[in-house]
Amino acid sequence: MTERLHIGTHKGLFELARHNGVWDIVDVQFLGDPVSAVLPDTDGIVYAALDLGHFGAKLWRRDPTGNWRELPVPAFPPKPEDAGDDPHPWSLGKIWALEPGGVPGRVWAGTMPGGLFRTDDGGESWSLNEALWHMPERRQWFGVAGGEQPGINSVLIDPRNPSDIRVGVSCAGLWASTDAGASWQIINHGMYNEYMPPERREDPIVQDIHLLSHCAARPEIVWCQHHNGVFRSENAGADWYELTAIRPSKFGFAVAAHPRDPDTAWFVPAIKDERRVPVDGKVVVSRTRDGGRSFEVLRKGLPQRHAYDLVWRHALAVDETGELLAFGSTSGGLWISENGGDSWTMPEARLPPIAAVRFAPAEH
Amino acid sequence: MPTVLFTSALQRFLPVPSAQVAGATIGEALTAVFASEPRLRGYVLDDRGTLRRHVAIYVNGRPVGDRVRLTDPVAADDEIYVFQALSGG
Numbered sequence: 001m002t003e004r005l006h007i008g009t010h011k012g013l014f015e016l017a018r019h020n021g022v023w024d025i026v027d028v029q030f031l032g033d034p035v036s037a038v039l040p041d042t043d044g045i046v047y048a049a050l051d052l053g054h055f056g057a058k059l060w061r062r063d064p065t066g067n068w069r070e071l072p073v074p075a076f077p078p079k080p081e082d083a084g085d086d087p088h089p090w091s092l093g094k095i096w097a098l099e100p101g102g103v104p105g106r107v108w109a110g111t112m113p114g115g116l117f118r119t120d121d122g123g124e125s126w127s128l129n130e131a132l133w134h135m136p137e138r139r140q141w142f143g144v145a146g147g148e149q150p151g152i153n154s155v156l157i158d159p160r161n162p163s164d165i166r167v168g169v170s171c172a173g174l175w176a177s178t179d180a181g182a183s184w185q186i187i188n189h190g191m192y193n194e195y196m197p198p199e200r201r202e203d204p205i206v207q208d209i210h211l212l213s214h215c216a217a218r219p220e221i222v223w224c225q226h227h228n229g230v231f232r233s234e235n236a237g238a239d240w241y242e243l244t245a246i247r248p249s250k251f252g253f254a255v256a257a258h259p260r261d262p263d264t265a266w267f268v269p270a271i272k273d274e275r276r277v278p279v280d281g282k283v284v285v286s287r288t289r290d291g292g293r294s295f296e297v298l299r300k301g302l303p304q305r306h307a308y309d310l311v312w313r314h315a316l317a318v319d320e321t322g323e324l325l326a327f328g329s330t331s332g333g334l335w336i337s338e339n340g341g342d343s344w345t346m347p348e349a350r351l352p353p354i355a356a357v358r359f360a361p362a363e364h
Numbered sequence: 365m366p367t368v369l370f371t372s373a374l375q376r377f378l379p380v381p382s383a384q385v386a387g388a389t390i391g392e393a394l395t396a397v398f399a400s401e402p403r404l405r406g407y408v409l410d411d412r413g414t415l416r417r418h419v420a421i422y423v424n425g426r427p428v429g430d431r432v433r434l435t436d437p438v439a440a441d442d443e444i445y446v447f448q449a450l451s452g453g
Contacts, residue, residue, distance in 0.1 A: 032376075054418040054448040055377065055407040070378075070403060075411040091410050 003319065005326055006046060007334060008035030008356035013048050016347060023336055023347045029068060030060070037314065039098035039107065040360035047071075047107065047123060049095035057094045057111075061123050074109055074117035074126040086139055088113040088149060097314070099155040102162030110152025114141050116167060118181065129181045132167075137186065140205055141172035153313055154212035158219045158236075166222070166237050168209040174224075174237045190240035194228040211313040212237070213257040213265065216320075221262040223292075225255040225313070230267060232292050243292035248279040254316035254327065261322060263291040266341055268311040268327060277308045283333070285325075287341050301344035302335060309333045312355055319359040328354030366438045368397050370404075371447035378403050390421060391434030393444055408446060419448050 005016040005023070013035045015027040030050060036057070037049040046062040059071045079090035097110030101118065109117040109126065116129040132138065141150035154168030163180035174188040191207040193200075200206050208227035214236075215221040224231040224240065229250045231240040244250075251272030258264035267286045271279055278284065283302040286295045303309070309329030316327040325337045332351040335344040366387060370380035378401065387393030398405040410416050415431040422428070422445045428436045438444060 052377075052407075054416065055374070056410060056416055058377075058406070073406065073411075078412065091412050 003324060004040065004360035005317075005336070006038045006040050006356075006358045006360065007328055007351065007354055008038040008048065008314075008358075009328075009332070009352040009354050010034050011352035013038060014349075014351060015046075023345070025347070025349055029062075034355075036094045036355060037096060037098045037109075038356045038358050039100065040358055041100055041107075042361055042363070044360075045122070046360075047098050049098060049109075051094040057092050059095060059123060071123040072125065074111060074115065074128065076115060076128060088139070088141070093149050093151075096151045097153055097155050099157060102157045102159065106162070108155045108157070108165075110155050110167060112143075112151040113149035114138060114152060114169065114172070116152055116155070116181070131177075131182055132175060132184045135184060137205060138172075141169060143171070154209065156212055156214050156219070156222065156237075159216050160219070164219075164236075166212065166214075168212040168224070170210065171206065171208045173204045173207040174209060174212065176237060187238045188233075188240060189238065190233075190242075191224070191226055191231055192228070193226075210253045211255050213255045215257045215262045216259040218262040221257070223255045223257050223265045225252050225267060227251070227273065230255070230292070243288070243295075245288075245292065245294050246286055247295050247297055248284065248286070251276075252311070253313035254311050256316045256318040256325065258322045259318065259320050261289070264289045264322065264340075265292070266316065266318065266325065267295075268316055270310055276310050278310075281306045281308060283307045283309050283329070283335075285327070285337075285341050285344075298337075298341045298344075300342065301337075301346070303333070307331075307333075314356040314358075315354050317357045317359050320362055324359065326357050326359070328357045330354070365440055366393050366442040366444055368393055368444045368446065371445075373448060374404075374407060374446075377407060380404060388437060389434060390423070390428055390430075390436045390438060390444065393438055394434065419446065421446050 007014040012031040013029045017026045034051045036051040039047040043064045048060045050058040059073050076090040093112035099108045105122045117126045119126050143149045156166040158164035165177045167175050175184045176187045177184050188204045210225045220236045222233040222237045230243045230246045233240045249269040252269045254268045256266045282304045285298040288295045309331045318325045328334045330353045337344045365384045369382040374380045385396035
């Protein structure tokens with residue numbers, strides 16, 4: 001089996017493969033164009049979302065034949081006359097999250113300004129999830145550093161039941177559907193948001209979720225890198241407790257849950273929150289193997305002097321074994337570990353700023 | 365018929381030859397161009413059908429007034445130029 005790694009950057013999409021134990025770039029697409037999300041699916045299919053700035057959000061797919069083709073992008077319906085007080089545009093900003101739907105051909109797309117879209121035909125057509133978009137509470141969602149508009153950054157699909165969905169929103173908490181998106185509820189309790197006025201800090205809808213990740217084998221175990229801390233839920237995102245043992249700091253964007261071990265997860269902490277650089281200029285990964293009671297700081301092979309790499313929320317990935325990890329930084333650093341994070345190597349490449357890192361699924 | 369010309373920056377993404385098309389307004393002229401290259405629509409207009417924020421259209425060297433409904437009239441010998449301002453690093 002050849003492992004494949006897909007890297008979405010500010011200036012193109014890079015594919016790496018391992019040959020004779022060495023990771024190397026084997027393909028470059030969209031050179032010069034910002035990639036906002038990437039999803040390697042089965043059969044060699046890859047979805048790539050572009051954020052062209054002048055010319056808008058675009059979506060491309062690589063077919064099993066290896067050919068890339070542009071797909072339609074998710075589109076919002078016209079804004080109704082009586083929606084004048086809706087603070088958000090009814091227009092696609094960018095595609096921020098792409099997740100397989102657990103059914104052949106199905107993909108969920110989380111976007112700015114907060115629309116959740118679904119395709120059931122491999123991206124040939126998209127439909128807005130109207131139930132979530134029309135929730136009156138959606139008008140309370142607000143934009144954060146990722147953009148002026150709110151954005152859906154996480155879409156978790158229960159591997160045992162594709163109708164069971166959780167979405168994480170910056171900035172609007174965690175929304176759950178158990179009926180394939182026909183109805184939604186905000187469910188998160190136990191988080192707090194330090195930058196809000198005191199009377200709103202524990203309000204579920206103001207929680208600044210940077211990313212959610214669940215254990216594929218035990219999807220009720222969900223981890224969250226929140227704006228002001230790291231949290232864990234053991235009941236699929238309803239109740240949360242903070243993991244105060246995280247070190248060297250509790251701020252960050254990325255989190256990756258071990259696919260099989262419900263007690264293991266990885267984070268990439270940074271100094272909060274106006275500075276957003278690694279603590280002491282040292283790039284480290286923080287790993288827990290006991291459900292968050294304790295954390296190990298992993299640094300072997302990572303730059304430990306004057307390193308100012310920030311790791312965005314979609315730029316840390318783990319494969320299906322839980323042993324192979326990769327993460328990329330805003331400085332274009334890319335590190336790969338084949339031993340669960342114990343040690344890291346850097347491929348021979350100086351990449352553009354990295355937004356998304358993802359392993360292709362193993363071909364069974 | 366008015367002539368529609370596109371910035372070379374768009375050539376990276378899809379073929380956009382200049383074209384003489386029928387149309388009495390900017391919107392009608394663009395619609396005629398999009399009929400032969402449907403993908404182009406999403407690069408010039410957003411999903412509301414309005415001109416993308418960072419895309420500009422000039423007619424005979426002057427910017428169009430109506431960027432939302434694209435109702436500016438065009439005449440048979442007008443040149444419609446579609447372009448953008450590149451910036452950043």
